[in-house]
Amino acid sequence: MTAPPAGRSPAPVKEPHAMNLFADIRALVVKALTDMTESGVLPGGLDLGNVTVEPPRDPGHGDMATNAAMVLAGPAGARPRDIATALAARLAEDPRIDQAEVAGPGFLNLRLAASVWPDLVRAALTADGFGRSAMGQGAKVNVEYVSTNPTGPVHVGHVRGAVFGDALASLLAYTGHEVTREYYINDGGAQVDTLARSAYLRYLEAHDLSVDWPEGSYPGDYLIEVGEALKSEYGDSLVGKDEGEWLPIVRPFATDRMMDLIRDDLAALGVRHDVFFSEKSLYGTGRIEAAIADLEGKGLIYKGTLEPPKGKIPEDWEPREQTLFRSTEYGDDVDRPIRKSDGAWTYFAPDIAYHYDKIERGFDQLIDVFGADHGGYVKRMKAAVAALSENRVPVDIKLAQIVKLWKDGEPFKMSKRAGTFITLRDLLDQVGPDVTRFHMLTRKNDAPLDFDFDKVLEQSKDNPVFYVQYANARIHSVLRRAREAGIAVDESALAGAVGALEHEAEIGLARKIAEWPRLVEIAARTHEPHRVAFYLYDLASDLHALWNRGNEEPALRFFQEGDAATSQAKIALARAAGVVIGEGLGILGVVPVEEMR
RNA sequence: GGACCGUUAGCUCAGCUGGAUAGAGCGCUGCCCUCCGAAGGCAGAGGCCAGAGGUUCGAAUCCUCUACGGUCCGCCA
Numbered sequence: 001m002t003a004p005p006a007g008r009s010p011a012p013v014k015e016p017h018a019m020n021l022f023a024d025i026r027a028l029v030v031k032a033l034t035d036m037t038e039s040g041v042l043p044g045g046l047d048l049g050n051v052t053v054e055p056p057r058d059p060g061h062g063d064m065a066t067n068a069a070m071v072l073a074g075p076a077g078a079r080p081r082d083i084a085t086a087l088a089a090r091l092a093e094d095p096r097i098d099q100a101e102v103a104g105p106g107f108l109n110l111r112l113a114a115s116v117w118p119d120l121v122r123a124a125l126t127a128d129g130f131g132r133s134a135m136g137q138g139a140k141v142n143v144e145y146v147s148t149n150p151t152g153p154v155h156v157g158h159v160r161g162a163v164f165g166d167a168l169a170s171l172l173a174y175t176g177h178e179v180t181r182e183y184y185i186n187d188g189g190a191q192v193d194t195l196a197r198s199a200y201l202r203y204l205e206a207h208d209l210s211v212d213w214p215e216g217s218y219p220g221d222y223l224i225e226v227g228e229a230l231k232s233e234y235g236d237s238l239v240g241k242d243e244g245e246w247l248p249i250v251r252p253f254a255t256d257r258m259m260d261l262i263r264d265d266l267a268a269l270g271v272r273h274d275v276f277f278s279e280k281s282l283y284g285t286g287r288i289e290a291a292i293a294d295l296e297g298k299g300l301i302y303k304g305t306l307e308p309p310k311g312k313i314p315e316d317w318e319p320r321e322q323t324l325f326r327s328t329e330y331g332d333d334v335d336r337p338i339r340k341s342d343g344a345w346t347y348f349a350p351d352i353a354y355h356y357d358k359i360e361r362g363f364d365q366l367i368d369v370f371g372a373d374h375g376g377y378v379k380r381m382k383a384a385v386a387a388l389s390e391n392r393v394p395v396d397i398k399l400a401q402i403v404k405l406w407k408d409g410e411p412f413k414m415s416k417r418a419g420t421f422i423t424l425r426d427l428l429d430q431v432g433p434d435v436t437r438f439h440m441l442t443r444k445n446d447a448p449l450d451f452d453f454d455k456v457l458e459q460s461k462d463n464p465v466f467y468v469q470y471a472n473a474r475i476h477s478v479l480r481r482a483r484e485a486g487i488a489v490d491e492s493a494l495a496g497a498v499g500a501l502e503h504e505a506e507i508g509l510a511r512k513i514a515e516w517p518r519l520v521e522i523a524a525r526t527h528e529p530h531r532v533a534f535y536l537y538d539l540a541s542d543l544h545a546l547w548n549r550g551n552e553e554p555a556l557r558f559f560q561e562g563d564a565a566t567s568q569a570k571i572a573l574a575r576a577a578g579v580v581i582g583e584g585l586g587i588l589g590v591v592p593v594e595e596m597r
Numbered sequence: 598g599g600a601c602c603g604u605u606a607g608c609u610c611a612g613c614u615g616g617a618u619a620g621a622g623c624g625c626u627g628c629c630c631u632c633c634g635a636a637g638g639c640a641g642a643g644g645c646c647a648g649a650g651g652u653u654c655g656a657a658u659c660c661u662c663u664a665c666g667g668u669c670c671g672c673c674a
Contacts, residue, residue: 050614057617067616070654080654104617105654149674189674309670310598322671333600333670340672347674375601376669399602402667443610446602448667450609459636462622466636474634481634522613534611538621548638557634596636 019123020133020517022064025096025110026053029066032090041086042076053110055515062101062109063511070106080106117510118498124513124576125495129174131517131583135524136177142358143169145369146266146273147184150258151195152220154265154424156414157371160449161400162424163440163589165369166271167529168398170587175524180363181273187255188279188350194218195258196251200238202227203250207239226257265424269433270589277357282350291356291388292338292349300326300387306334325352330383352384359389366395367527372446375399396527398445406452431456434590438465441533441588459596464537468581469593471540474547475578476594478558478571487564487571494575497568503556505546506573512542516580520587529588536584543577 029051036042051072056065069084076083081102088100088108099111124130145165148158166181173179186192198218201211206227213219230238230253238246259276266272282288295301305319323339325348338349358366366385370377378397385395405412405422414421427436430453439456442464443449459466482489501507516535523531550557558574560566585592 052614052616054613054616057619061617065617070616073654107617109617186674191674306671317671320671337671342672344672346672372602372668374669378601399668401602447610448603461637464622470636477634519613526613530611531613534621541621545638547634550634551630551632551638559634 019120019127019130020521021116021120021514022053022055022518025064025112026051026066028091028094028096029053029068029087032087033068033072035090036086042072042078042083046072046075048072054518055511056107056109059508059511061103061107062099062111064110064112066108066110067106069102069108073106084108114500117501117507120510120514121498121501121572121576122495124516124579125491125498125572129583130576130579131520132174132176133517133521133524134176135521136172136175139177139364140180140362141172141177141365141367142180142182142361142363143172143367143369144182144184144358145169146262146271147186148262149186149191150255150262151191151218152258152261153222154262156403156405156422156424156427159269159424159427159436160403160440160445161369161371162266162269162271163437164398164400164445164529165367167437167441167532167588168367168369168527170589171520171524171529171532174587175520177365177524180275182275182277182358183273184354185255185259185276185278185280188283189347192251192255192280193247195223196247196254197243199223199226199230199254199257200246200250203230203238206231207236209239222261223254226254229253229257268428269424270437277354279350279354282353282357283345287357288345288349288353291353294356295325295352295384295387298387300329301338302326304335306337325380325384325387327380327383327387330386332379332383336380348380348384351381352388355381355385355395356388359385359393363393366393368395368397370397370399372399372401398527401443401446401448403440403449403451406450407454409454412453434469435465437588438468438533438585438590441530444528444530464533465590467544468536468540468585470596471543472578472581472585472592473594473596474543475574475581478574481559482567482571485559485564485567487567489568489571489575491575491579494568494572497565498572499566499569501573505549505556506570509542509546509573509577512539513576513580516583532584532587536581536588539577539580539584543574 030048033042033046033048033051037044037046048068051066051068053064053066056062066087068087069080069082072078072083073080084102084106088102091097091100091108091110096113096116097110098113101109101111103109143165145168146154146158146162148154154162169179169181194216195218198213201213201217202223204211204227205224230250233253234249238249292301302324303321304324305321306324308317308319320341322337322341324335325338327336328334336348337346338352340346355366368381378399381397382395385393405414412420412422435456439451440449455463456465457463459470461467479489488494501510516539519531519535523529523535546556547558558567558570560570582592
């Protein structure tokens with residue numbers, strides 16, 4: 001959204017609720033059906049939940065269609081077309097309905113009155129966030145994403161999950177959920193010891209001591225400055241000491257530095273979290289024990305021996321009694337161990353405790369974003385949450401599929417040794433956060449994604465990022481031109497100037513704008529932010545089409561030379577589209593551009 | 598052996614709690630434009646929605662089986 005012009009009268013009063021044309025008309029249909037029940041045309045007790053009002057596939061069928069008659073025919077014991085005919089008569093009484101026509105097997109096609117479209121454009125211009133929805137009713141949702149090990153910079157493999165989780169969180173916030181964005185720091189396992197040992201070697205190097213790098217350590221350059229920092233903090237007091245002495249000092253020091261690094265990387269991508277939750281904080285504080293005790297109280301913990309996995313028996317397999325969580329009780333395939341044979345917790349145990357903590361914090365809904373390689377953990381996590389919350393708290397686990405990198409027309413292989421390992425930083429340096437974010441959302445989260453370093457920067461129609469930004473830039477170019485001609489184009493002036501939309505191409509664009517509030521709700525309900533990206537592409541496409549027609553038919557141009565009133569009316573439509581682009585890109589975390597360079 | 602995800606136009610992919618004649622971009626074919634309202638436009642061809650059953654007024658969408666591809670599969674995180 002553009003800030004109101006400085007030095008002007010107060011910002012226009014915003015409508016508290018955005019107009020959702022599809023919801024409004026659906027409410028009208030439901031009202032008509034209720035009336036029909038009351039007057040005995042339909043029997044009582046019908047479930048109207050499956051009644052939909054949606055855009056018809058074929059625009060020739062009108063502006064909207066409802067399936068009410070077909071859905072209710074069975075339960076009501078009536079013929080679809082009879083219900084549709086009766087419903088049509090009632091709907092036609094509403095001023096917003098121009099025509100209601102029974103079609104096909106019992107569809108009711110609705111043509112809306114011409115006055116609906118200027119109302120819609122006005123609503124888009126004056127709403128406080130056109131498309132915002134109260135759907136979530138303030139439900140508390142926890143979205144956990146990124147959660148990379150704090151052992152180094154964020155690399156490209158984590159980016160998709162980061163962008164996805166962030167956009168999903170924004171989408172849910174936009175639709176009336178109370179969202180907490182959370183990062184689980186995996187700082188409890190052996191890999192942070194490895195990190196600490198590697199940092200210690202860098203510390204020794206900072207004292208000009210030569211060191212051997214054992215297999216499996218982290219030799220990355222990013223630890224050099226950690227070694228330097230250790231030196232300036234502790235001087236040479238850690239040199240030559242036993243590991244038992246320096247490890248408790250170096251480990252938190254190094255992980256804190258890594259988290260700073262990660263936070264900076266993510267900030268550059270525009271990703272931020274509200275809560276950073278430390279796995280380590282679960283150990284030695286009784287919190288894991290408390291979570292396991294909860295399961296134990298439900299009879300879900302037992303000692304037993306698992307069958308070896310069929311078809312792929314590990315070489316060193318031997319039957320062994322372990323402490324197990326009865327996850328099969330909640331849909332998992334096998335029960336899962338929560339203790340290693342040496343008595344220590346498995347990774348799963350703190351995970352259970354972490355989710356227990358989320359449940360205790362009172363979230364109504366949990367969402368975890370994992371990498372695709374963690375697909376095998378979905379069932380057990382779901383089982384744990386179901387058991388701990390006694391099926392009260394739903395958890396949705398979204399997997400971010402792999403990203404295939406392309407460069408110079410061929411697959412780009414990453415290799416640490418060849419120095420072609422791509423970090424988030426590299427990516428941002430090369431293509432920037434906006435292109436990265438948008439492109440990462442041009443596929444469904446669970447489908448593989450191609451990321452071509454050359455194509456994502458291409459300025460052409462094939463590139464969705466460019467295409468949407470270009471649409472916005474065109475809108476702003478009209479606004480600039482109008483301002484230069486002394487025409488007021490602030491939202492309230494435009495809202496006051498909206499007139500009837502005359503041309504089919506204009507109505508088509510308005511129709512697309514009307515779909516926005518509906519699309520937002522669908523995307524939020526399905527936890528699929530990519531739908532927003534696809535919608536924006538379609539919207540941009542409609543805007544470009546109208547713009548191009550202006551080349552042939554000057555009457556369709558948004559800016560009408562020497563005619564301020566007509567210009568305002570037409571620019572109002574363009575700006576309404578711009579409002580939606582701004583809202584949509586905002587959800588995706590992409591900054592709209594007002595000018596192409 | 599099992600689990601999860603996927604399979605839609607030549608290619609890359611959308612497809613709404615099950616709706617009407619399954620869409621977009623690229624590529625292909627034809628026409629138009631060379632205009633800074635620039636970084637092309639319009640139109641067309643192209644489909645057994647992997648296959649087979651089932652559910653129902655209606656299935657790309659839900660269920661079962663099969664085929665193919667990817668990921669994962671007791672102490673790693």
